[in-house]
Amino acid sequence: MRIVRDTDSVLSDWQGHALRFEREIGKVVLGQERVIRLLTIATFARGHVLLEGDVGVGKTTLLRALARAIGGAFERIEGTIDLMPADLIYHAHLGEDGRPRIDPGPLLRQGEQLSVFFFNEINRARPQVHSLLLRLMAERSVSAFNREYRFPHVQVFADRNRVEREETFELPAAARDRFLMEVQVAMPADAEARRSLVFDPRFHDVDALLMEVESGVLDPEALETVARAIQSGVRSSPTLEAYVVSLWEALRDPAGHGIVVEGVDMGRLVQGGASPRGMSYLVRAARVRAWLEGRDMLVPEDLRAVFPEVMAHRVFIDPVYELRREQIVGALIAGVFERVPAP
Numbered sequence: 001m002r003i004v005r006d007t008d009s010v011l012s013d014w015q016g017h018a019l020r021f022e023r024e025i026g027k028v029v030l031g032q033e034r035v036i037r038l039l040t041i042a043t044f045a046r047g048h049v050l051l052e053g054d055v056g057v058g059k060t061t062l063l064r065a066l067a068r069a070i071g072g073a074f075e076r077i078e079g080t081i082d083l084m085p086a087d088l089i090y091h092a093h094l095g096e097d098g099r100p101r102i103d104p105g106p107l108l109r110q111g112e113q114l115s116v117f118f119f120n121e122i123n124r125a126r127p128q129v130h131s132l133l134l135r136l137m138a139e140r141s142v143s144a145f146n147r148e149y150r151f152p153h154v155q156v157f158a159d160r161n162r163v164e165r166e167e168t169f170e171l172p173a174a175a176r177d178r179f180l181m182e183v184q185v186a187m188p189a190d191a192e193a194r195r196s197l198v199f200d201p202r203f204h205d206v207d208a209l210l211m212e213v214e215s216g217v218l219d220p221e222a223l224e225t226v227a228r229a230i231q232s233g234v235r236s237s238p239t240l241e242a243y244v245v246s247l248w249e250a251l252r253d254p255a256g257h258g259i260v261v262e263g264v265d266m267g268r269l270v271q272g273g274a275s276p277r278g279m280s281y282l283v284r285a286a287r288v289r290a291w292l293e294g295r296d297m298l299v300p301e302d303l304r305a306v307f308p309e310v311m312a313h314r315v316f317i318d319p320v321y322e323l324r325r326e327q328i329v330g331a332l333i334a335g336v337f338e339r340v341p342a343p
Contacts (some may be wrong), residue, residue, distance in 0.1 A: 048137050049237070075118070247337075270332075
């Protein structure tokens with residue numbers, strides 16, 4: 001494990017690791033450069049990520065590639081309507097001798113070495129499972145068998161099926177707030193990338209494809225130390241801090257700041273959210289973005305680059321607008337940027 005002696009030299013060294021991490025994932029996931037950058041930011045900000053997108057756009061492949069590049073122990077579980085919290089903790093079955101056996105489940109199987117926990121189709125799981133996951137995300141620990149298990153290096157990645165509505169359970173606000181980011185994965189915009197995904201046999205065998213990703217580009221045990229170094233090494237000015245506060249105020253009170261979204265009563269739109277924790281997450285992610293860009297000072301572009309993914313799911317709007325949430329919150333954020341002048 002790397003011993004941190006000089007912050008500047010360590011951050012410079014690790015920036016190279018981070019960029020190589022992005023390149024490794026980009027070898028097998030085409031046309032998703034922005035998504036890969038956001039996942040890299042989340043990894044070095046030590047935040048959990050929820051991916052959304054249509055079926056078949058490559059969310060699972062992306063997360064498997066990311067887990068391989070991060071290194072360390074990896075576990076996954078599939079969300080189903082009959083999944084219960086105990087299924088994450090232990091697995092009861094009959095052994096070869098016909099006697100009942102209890103083996104560790106996916107959460108406990110790797111112990112403290114667990115680095116990446118991937119929850120596929122999280123909204124198919126029941127609220128009881130979400131509660132267990134909430135504790136894992138918030139405290140990196142769970143209680144089982146009269147003891148507490150800790151996972152100091154774990155990062156949770158999940159994806160959500162937003163196409164099918166039957167036998168699904170919407171994540172509660174508390175669980176969504178524990179995700180540093182909610183990232184939309186769309187079809188690649190580049191025509192050549194789309195052609196390759198359809199016609200190149202290399203992309204048809206996912207297991208073989210993932211073997212092209214270098215394993216263990218990052219050291220999971222060192223990521224916490226590097227993350228702290230980034231947060232202390234990237235500075236902000238009083239002017240930039242005032243800008244963040246102004247963005248916060250405009251997001252919470254759009255009507256008072258003259259923000260208009262067509263067909264929306266701005267006085268009743270925002271019901272809550274955009275909490276201090278959410279804003280601190282925004283700054284955390286923006287600092288990592290600045291570091292990846294080779295700077296030790298925050299600029300407005302760093303905040304803008306991560307604002308939608310960090311803040312959109314933390315804005316609670318009037319239920320009457322919920323069916324158009326993505327469009328309305330996107331327009332709200334655009335209005336905030338337009339009305340709050342950048343320094």
